[in-house]
Amino acid sequence: xxxLYGLSTSLADDYKNAAVETIMFAIEHNFNVVEIxxxxxxxxxxxxxxxxxxxxxxxxxENNLRIQIHAPFHSLNLASFNSxxxxxxxxIIKDTIILANKLRAPIVTFHLGLCFxxxxxxxxxxxxxxxxxxxxxxxxxxxxDIILAMENRGGKLDIGRLEDLLYVLDExxxxxxxxxxxVVQANAVGDPLEYYESLKxxxxxxxxxxxxxxxxxxxxxxxxxxxxxxxxxxxxRDKIPAPLIFEVSNKDKAIKSxxxxxxxxxxxxxx
Amino acid sequence: xxxxxxxxxxxxIPPYLSTHNIENIVNExxxxxxxIKFTIRAPSFSENLASILSSIRxxxxxxxxxxxxxxxxxxxxxxxxxxGMMFHTEKKCKADIMKIFEENLRxxxxxxxxxxxKLFLExxxxxxxxxxxxxxxxxxxxxxxxYENVGxxxxxxxxxxxxxxxxxxxxxxxxxxxxKIKLIYLGLRPSPWEKSEYIQSITHSxxxxxxxxxxxxxxxxxxxxxxxxxxxLLIDYLRESA
Numbered sequence: 001x002x003x004l005y006g007l008s009t010s011l012a013d014d015y016k017n018a019a020v021e022t023i024m025f026a027i028e029h030n031f032n033v034v035e036i037x038x039x040x041x042x043x044x045x046x047x048x049x050x051x052x053x054x055x056x057x058x059x060x061x062e063n064n065l066r067i068q069i070h071a072p073f074h075s076l077n078l079a080s081f082n083s084x085x086x087x088x089x090x091x092i093i094k095d096t097i098i099l100a101n102k103l104r105a106p107i108v109t110f111h112l113g114l115c116f117x118x119x120x121x122x123x124x125x126x127x128x129x130x131x132x133x134x135x136x137x138x139x140x141x142x143x144x145d146i147i148l149a150m151e152n153r154g155g156k157l158d159i160g161r162l163e164d165l166l167y168v169l170d171e172x173x174x175x176x177x178x179x180x181x182x183v184v185q186a187n188a189v190g191d192p193l194e195y196y197e198s199l200k201x202x203x204x205x206x207x208x209x210x211x212x213x214x215x216x217x218x219x220x221x222x223x224x225x226x227x228x229x230x231x232x233x234x235x236x237r238d239k240i241p242a243p244l245i246f247e248v249s250n251k252d253k254a255i256k257s258x259x260x261x262x263x264x265x266x267x268x269x270x271x
Numbered sequence: 272x273x274x275x276x277x278x279x280x281x282x283x284i285p286p287y288l289s290t291h292n293i294e295n296i297v298n299e300x301x302x303x304x305x306x307i308k309f310t311i312r313a314p315s316f317s318e319n320l321a322s323i324l325s326s327i328r329x330x331x332x333x334x335x336x337x338x339x340x341x342x343x344x345x346x347x348x349x350x351x352x353x354x355g356m357m358f359h360t361e362k363k364c365k366a367d368i369m370k371i372f373e374e375n376l377r378x379x380x381x382x383x384x385x386x387x388x389k390l391f392l393e394x395x396x397x398x399x400x401x402x403x404x405x406x407x408x409x410x411x412x413x414x415x416x417x418y419e420n421v422g423x424x425x426x427x428x429x430x431x432x433x434x435x436x437x438x439x440x441x442x443x444x445x446x447x448x449x450x451k452i453k454l455i456y457l458g459l460r461p462s463p464w465e466k467s468e469y470i471q472s473i474t475h476s477x478x479x480x481x482x483x484x485x486x487x488x489x490x491x492x493x494x495x496x497x498x499x500x501x502x503x504l505l506i507d508y509l510r511e512s513a
Contacts, residue, residue, distance in 0.1 A: 015360060015364055039360045040363075046325065046326070072324055074358040074360070075319045075322050081284070081285065081287075083286070084330050085314075085316075091326060092327075117465060118287070121497070
């Protein structure tokens with residue numbers, strides 16, 4: 001089994017040219033995937049121009065690079081009690097799906113939402129609203145043949161804990177709804193290996209960075225306390241076909257992370 | 272009525288309290304408690320005047336304008352808004368985003384002035400908030416100083432949660448900036464707008480208020496909590512100190 005390694009455009013130095021800058025770096029350093037974070041000014045789903053789309057498609061095609069998409073998430077809330085915010089959030093995800101289709105990206109990663117005061121008092125209703133929002137988005141994604149990958153989150157206000165994802169997967173059993181496993185977000189609130197075991201049947205994408213236990217820093221693999229050696233062993237054992245996307249604090253850490261993971265794999269093979 | 276209040280701060284949280292039912296609720300309260308004054312908080316959770324996403328900015332502006340219009344129509348004293356948040360992308364594109372933010376804020380301050388409605392900007396505690404610690408009050412003051420009807424709603428629990436304090440605020444903001452604080456929120460840390468069991472923080476919040484009251488004379492003081500016991504306790508403290 002060979003892993004696909006990828007970079008998030010959140011690594012870019014110049015956010016006004018984040019997608020192309022990251023793609024050029026990925027080509028230069030032989031990465032296989034670029035995950036475009038659609039919250040930078042060059043690729044906002046409702047603002048991106050046609051020439052930028054053509055440029056990204058050309059670079060990806062000529063260099064055999066896979067493109068995938070991360071939807072905007074700040075201020076979005078698919079579980080909001082405020083119907084205006086919820087509708088705006090749904091529309092932004094739909095625009096992102098359309099963009100993914102134009103960029104021939106098979107996966108759109110997205111966040112479920114946030115739990116503010118009304119949700120803190122009545123989480124059950126918030127989750128029902130979330131499922132309703134997702135139903136609409138999944139139907140839309142089907143028209144474009146896009147897989148939606150909900151990301152686990154560990155922030156204080158985030159909806160995205162393991163139990164939230166399992167609830168959603170239980171409520172919506174649809175082949176178009178999968179999971180982006182963010183290892184460091186799982187580490188912030190629990191044991192990443194437990195998250196992995198509970199979610200592995202649905203994982204189609206993995207965000208990789210390292211951190212001390214209980215935190216969500218963006219360190220290179222090996223610089224924190226996450227047991228990546230064991231995680232890689234299980235990914236190979238379970239034949240999980242998910243790219244490993246480095247969401248670290250700079251490009252050097254992405255290269256370092258890939259090097260460390262390849263060493264773990266090499267050790268496994270030699271064992 | 273039981274607490275003998277002269278003023279209420281309403282928080283628009285759709286669908287519970289929204290543009291659809293606010294008028295009836297205000298009228299009902301006015302019928303029960305004569306001469307009561309009101310301020311109203313615009314929806315303030317995901318709202319962001321500084322978002323890089325135009326649709327989020329548009330929803331925010333729309334909600335804030337509607338709230339100002341409601342205040343005008345129902346003769347409420349003022350409107351409280353959350354100015355905005357600068358996440359990673361917004362920080363990376365700060366110059367462009369701040370232009371958009373300042374333009375949006377100007378629209379709102381002018382509308383509020385036009386209607387004779389007071390507009391108060393509230394501080395929040397997350398690291399990405401535009402109005403958070405003492406230095407951000409000074410920055411924001413420059414944007415609002417020419418508008419007599421525009422000021423700050425100082426949320427003391429938020430101030431404390433952002434590792435700041437009233438002492439720090441007094442040391443770092445001149446008298447003109449401090450005089451713009453027209454409304455004060457007291458409550459539990461981390462926030463009156465979150466579920467909290469940090470009951471001990473009530474006294475901290477109160478003593479910070481006492482320090483500030485020696486320096487300024489706010490027009491409105493709000494005991495804010497989702498727990499009625501906490502609200503009542505705060506009101507008792509405030510009455511004793513008066």
